[in-house]
Amino acid sequence: MTSTPMPAPTPSNPVAPAGQAPTDDGLQQGSLIQPGTRTGETMIAIDNVSKWYGDFQVLTNCTTSVSKGEVVVVCGPSGSGKSTLIKTVNALEPFQKGQITVAGTKVLDKSTNLPKLRSRVGMVFQHFELFPHLTITDNLTIAQRKVLKRSGEDAKKRGLDLLARVGLSAHAHKFPGQLSGGQQQRVAIARALAMNPVVMLFDEPTSALDPEMVGEVLDVMVELAKEGMTMMVVTHEMGFARKVADRVIFMDRGEIVEDAQKEDFFGKPRSERAQTFLSKILQH
Amino acid sequence: MLSNFDFSVIVSSLPYLFGQGMVFTVSLTAMAAGMGIVLGTLIAMARLSGVPGLKHIAKVYVELMRSLPLVLVIFWFYFLVPYIGAYVTGASNPIQVGAFPSALITFTLFEAAYFSEIMRAGIQSIPKGQTAAASALGMNYWQAMQNVVLPQAFRNMLPLLLTQTIVLFQDTSLVYVLSLTDFLGAASKVAQRDGRLVEMYLFAAVVYFAICLTASFLVRRLQARVAIIR
Numbered sequence: 001m002t003s004t005p006m007p008a009p010t011p012s013n014p015v016a017p018a019g020q021a022p023t024d025d026g027l028q029q030g031s032l033i034q035p036g037t038r039t040g041e042t043m044i045a046i047d048n049v050s051k052w053y054g055d056f057q058v059l060t061n062c063t064t065s066v067s068k069g070e071v072v073v074v075c076g077p078s079g080s081g082k083s084t085l086i087k088t089v090n091a092l093e094p095f096q097k098g099q100i101t102v103a104g105t106k107v108l109d110k111s112t113n114l115p116k117l118r119s120r121v122g123m124v125f126q127h128f129e130l131f132p133h134l135t136i137t138d139n140l141t142i143a144q145r146k147v148l149k150r151s152g153e154d155a156k157k158r159g160l161d162l163l164a165r166v167g168l169s170a171h172a173h174k175f176p177g178q179l180s181g182g183q184q185q186r187v188a189i190a191r192a193l194a195m196n197p198v199v200m201l202f203d204e205p206t207s208a209l210d211p212e213m214v215g216e217v218l219d220v221m222v223e224l225a226k227e228g229m230t231m232m233v234v235t236h237e238m239g240f241a242r243k244v245a246d247r248v249i250f251m252d253r254g255e256i257v258e259d260a261q262k263e264d265f266f267g268k269p270r271s272e273r274a275q276t277f278l279s280k281i282l283q284h
Numbered sequence: 285m286l287s288n289f290d291f292s293v294i295v296s297s298l299p300y301l302f303g304q305g306m307v308f309t310v311s312l313t314a315m316a317a318g319m320g321i322v323l324g325t326l327i328a329m330a331r332l333s334g335v336p337g338l339k340h341i342a343k344v345y346v347e348l349m350r351s352l353p354l355v356l357v358i359f360w361f362y363f364l365v366p367y368i369g370a371y372v373t374g375a376s377n378p379i380q381v382g383a384f385p386s387a388l389i390t391f392t393l394f395e396a397a398y399f400s401e402i403m404r405a406g407i408q409s410i411p412k413g414q415t416a417a418a419s420a421l422g423m424n425y426w427q428a429m430q431n432v433v434l435p436q437a438f439r440n441m442l443p444l445l446l447t448q449t450i451v452l453f454q455d456t457s458l459v460y461v462l463s464l465t466d467f468l469g470a471a472s473k474v475a476q477r478d479g480r481l482v483e484m485y486l487f488a489a490v491v492y493f494a495i496c497l498t499a500s501f502l503v504r505r506l507q508a509r510v511a512i513i514r
Contacts, residue, residue: 090420092416092419092420115419115422115423115424115427116422118419118420118421118422119421119422120422121420122420123417123420125413125416125417125420127413129413129414129416129417130417131414131417131418131431131432131436132436132512132513133435133436133439133512142421142431143418143421143422143423146423146427146431147421147422147423147427148422175512175513176513177512177513178513191421192420192421195421195422
């Protein structure tokens, strides 16, 4: 699908390729993440979703989908509803109309076990949201132990494996406050991956970072995309979109204005609003 | 000028003052604080829950307790608890509760109102993103509270909780209205018996002052140690 050349992994980021030693502890076999095979199976189906805050409509009839192994970048001006849209996928933001289906499970359904659904959907936040009272190791293991009921040993093994993959093994015993923003965000990605998610959501993962730290986080995300993780990414990093996205969704005023293959989006955006946005964001 | 005073009465009554009086005061304080914090946390969670009935009951409870003088509450519970107990168990006569359990229940329920206000502020001080992250990892309400919100709220509020406990330590002297003998009560008894009022009340004041000052100092030290690195 994508024909961009592989970037050389930076020494600080030895993200091991897929195909780690198989585990016999009931965890994911083989690769540490779900190996992506592009079967065309729909992982996220967003169907005609609308959302209001009181009288103010923040999302208007949004419809799109993400297939297994696909990387979809959502962009748009601030206040366009892109963060709100991605948060409706795991129902962190409720919505009033439409339906979202994640890996076959309806989000807006009384019979749906939301905590269970969310445990299979990894989410990375703008402000990292690591738990500041817990060590990095505990941050990586707590949900595995409490939600997935893994043993402390299994959880720690998986947590530390993933910490190594984001290049932060030396920091396992530290607290989040002792790490830089970029390092915290890499831990947050590892924390989400520890749950063996079937899909990863990124809500402006680099917006709160100092410029020099954006690269290290994007590198991890690029590796993840190459391993076939299904990803939905809200970001302004058009370099990232060009490198790994399959599709780009452009939102404005709560609507999906453009939903196109990456080449089409960057080559010849159809809508005027997308053209204006692109020219602004690509100017510098 | 001090020649008329006899401070030896203090030395001779030390075993009684501390062995009986202070042990009572400290155990009542510790038990009431422990149970009060647990109950207060539950009340705070109820108040912050979106559940209409629960929210309002918790609010009325806290406002009621905070508007009543402690002595009045102590009296009320001392006379009420036996009847409530009889009603609950279905007994025909008021059940014997005893002065100490009655005092413990009273202080727990009364302090819980104050502790709940502290814990409410503590819970509200945790950023929404933390609960969102806990939810996104698949934790339910109780798991998120237990593992993410309350540990942080508790740590942030520990100095206030302990300061409130120091106040409770002083307030326990009000058990004299139930004829219970706490530290102050013990000092008072000796004072009356030996006619050494000034000596004993001075001594009691010095002891309360020393303990509370030391405790406040330790709280400040502890505050620095448990602070979450941000």
